[in-house]
Amino acid sequence: MQRIESEAINGAPFGNGRRKLEVDQISHLAEALRELYNLLEAYAPAWYTERERDKALSALQLLE
Numbered sequence: 001m002q003r004i005e006s007e008a009i010n011g012a013p014f015g016n017g018r019r020k021l022e023v024d025q026i027s028h029l030a031e032a033l034r035e036l037y038n039l040l041e042a043y044a045p046a047w048y049t050e051r052e053r054d055k056a057l058s059a060l061q062l063l064e
Contacts, residue, residue, distance in 0.1 A: 030063035 037056045040048050 026063060030060070033060055033063060 033056075037060055040053075040056065
């Protein structure tokens with residue numbers, strides 16, 4: 001199975017500097033994030049501002 005290396009959010013590394021994630025794990029994360037994004041777009045809670053939307057879109061683009 002193919003492995004890729006990923007750094008933590010905000011550039012802070014995990015453990016020894018890098019954490020290996022399986023490609024299928026990243027695919028699963030992307031799918032879950034996409035579903036959450038779609039729910040936020042559909043229901044648009046009051047706290048869901050343009051700032052949060054931009055952050056969610058940016059995260060989705062990183063995983064796709």
